[in-house]
Structures are given as C-alpha cells and as structure tokens.
Amino acid sequence: MSTVQGEGPSSGQRCAFLRLGGCNLSCHWCDTPYTWDWTGAADTGTAYDPRVELHPMPWRTVYDRLAAMEVPLVVISGGEPLNQQARLRPLIAALTAAGHRLEIETNGTVTPAAALVDLGVRFNVSPKLAHAGDRESRRLRPGALTALAAVPGTAFKFVCRSVGDLDEVATVVAAYGTRPVWIMPEGRTADDVAQGLQELGDEVVARGWNLTTRLHIAVWGERRGK
Ligand code: SF4
Structure with a gap:
C-alpha cells in the first residue's frame, strides 16, 4: 500500500x-x-491462517503494483524479509533501476548476500532485546549483525520498554558495532508511544543516540494496511 515510513x-x-x-x-x-x-504464540493469542494471510505472486506482478503507486521509496518488511532475499533480488534490481530507493526492515539475524548489498539497499535493522522473549542465541546472531553494521547507510533500531533497556542496547552496540542507534518505544497506541518517548527521551539524548516515534500509530492507530 502507499503510506509513509513510520519509524527510523x-x-x-x-x-x-x-x-x-x-x-x-x-x-x-x-x-x-x-x-x-x-499457532497463537504471540501476545494476541490469535492463530492466523496462512491461507488467508499469504498471497504468493510473481515478482513482476509485485513490481507492477509497486510502480503504479509512483512513490520514491519502497520499504520491504515482514515478517523477516531476508529469509526470502534470493527471490527479492530481481524485484529490488528492477525497482532501483527504475529510480526507487529501497529499504529493508530486518531483525538482524540473517546475513545479507553481497548481491543484495551491491544494489544499494538501506537496511533498517531491529535487533531484539530480552523482553522480546526469544533466547539470546536465536535473536542475536554475531555474524549477521557485524555484516549488517559494515553496510554503508545501515541503521539499528531498538525497541525499548523502559530506560532500563538502554543498558542492554549499549551492551549489544559495544559487542557488534551496531551504529547508528535509534531507540523506539514499544507501544500499540498513540498514548503508549507518547508515554514511552517521554520516558526514554532524555536518557537517549544523553547517550548520544537517536529517538524515533511510530508515526503510523499516531496517525492511523493499529489499522492494518497502513
Ligand atoms: S522479528 Fe519479531 S517483531 Fe519482527 S516480525 Fe518477527 S516476530 Fe514480529
């Protein structure tokens, strides 16, 4: 859909x-x-049906739909899009050749292939902290994080629930060089996001990091398709 980038x-x-x-x-x-x-593993407890949610289609069809929106920037998100990076490459190559800028939102656990990096994609990497729930060996992959940190233009966006999370961010940054750092409050409502920004703001600035809101939540709430 056509929208605005809400984060980072x-x-x-x-x-x-x-x-x-x-x-x-x-x-x-x-x-x-x-x-x-x-399976209903996340907090919502809803088991979604992949036959309803997923819509396989040829990359040329995806290209035509995106090109028709006539926007300068295309953001590829998920899920984890780098799990499909080989299939994404021809689409991204066609979009960049047509003059679009590309950003990929990734959780930082998958190393991007050189063939993808060479296309000039910006990676917005969101390494997950302990509060996300997965064990550390699953959510923090040193090889992938250091590879992504070496790609020019990459940004690292950490979802934080409280000021106490910032020490954990600092540990990840020191270990893997995940800079520049953007801190984003966790929150599904405009009130929650605003409260998180107020709680985190001073300490984020004091640490020399960047702060981002969730603009789409402020504008459209949790409405899907935005
Ligand atoms: S990395 Fe976490 S937040 Fe991102 S799509 Fe996967 S489960 Fe959701």
Whole structure:
C-alpha cells in the first residue's frame, strides 16, 4: 500500500510497503503477528491462517503494483524479509533501476548476500532485546549483525520498554558495532508511544543516540494496511 515510513531515519517519507510472510523469531509483542503466527504464540493469542494471510505472486506482478503507486521509496518488511532475499533480488534490481530507493526492515539475524548489498539497499535493522522473549542465541546472531553494521547507510533500531533497556542496547552496540542507534518505544497506541518517548527521551539524548516515534500509530492507530 502507499503510506509513509513510520519509524527510523526515513520517518515521514512517502513510500510503498511490501510486507512479506514468515519470521524466524516469535517476539511476544510483535505488531505484525498475522505474517507468521500460525499457532497463537504471540501476545494476541490469535492463530492466523496462512491461507488467508499469504498471497504468493510473481515478482513482476509485485513490481507492477509497486510502480503504479509512483512513490520514491519502497520499504520491504515482514515478517523477516531476508529469509526470502534470493527471490527479492530481481524485484529490488528492477525497482532501483527504475529510480526507487529501497529499504529493508530486518531483525538482524540473517546475513545479507553481497548481491543484495551491491544494489544499494538501506537496511533498517531491529535487533531484539530480552523482553522480546526469544533466547539470546536465536535473536542475536554475531555474524549477521557485524555484516549488517559494515553496510554503508545501515541503521539499528531498538525497541525499548523502559530506560532500563538502554543498558542492554549499549551492551549489544559495544559487542557488534551496531551504529547508528535509534531507540523506539514499544507501544500499540498513540498514548503508549507518547508515554514511552517521554520516558526514554532524555536518557537517549544523553547517550548520544537517536529517538524515533511510530508515526503510523499516531496517525492511523493499529489499522492494518497502513
Ligand atoms: S522479528 Fe519482527 S516480525 Fe518477527 S516476530 Fe519479531 S517483531 Fe514480529
């Protein structure tokens, strides 16, 4: 759909979103469980039906739909899109050749292939902290994080619930060089996000990091398709 990027360095920019199904993590508070949660594992407790949620289609069809939106930026999200990176490459190559900028939202557990990096995609990486629920060996993959940190333009966005989470972020940054850092409050409502920003703001600035809201929540709430 055509919308605006709601989070991170490109926040507010007009864009199209391509949301892919399937994820290799299972964050409790995931706000897109309909992309992967076929058993009701996340906090919503809803077991989504992949036959309803997933719509396989040729990449050329996806290209035509995205191009028709006439937006400068295309954001590929999930789920975990890098699990399908080989299939994404021809689509991304066609979009960049047509003049679009590309961003991929990833959880940082999958190393991007050189063939993808060479296309000039920006990676918005969101490594998951302990409060997401998966064990550390699953959610923090040193090889993938250091590879992503080496790609020019990559940004790291950490979802935080409280000021206490910032020490955990600092540990990840020191271990894997995951800079620049963006801190985003967890929250599914505009009130929760606003409260989180107020709680985190001073300490984020004091640490020399960046702060991001969730603009789409402020504008459209939890409405799917936005
Ligand atoms: S990595 Fe992202 S899509 Fe996957 S479960 Fe966590 S929040 Fe949801």
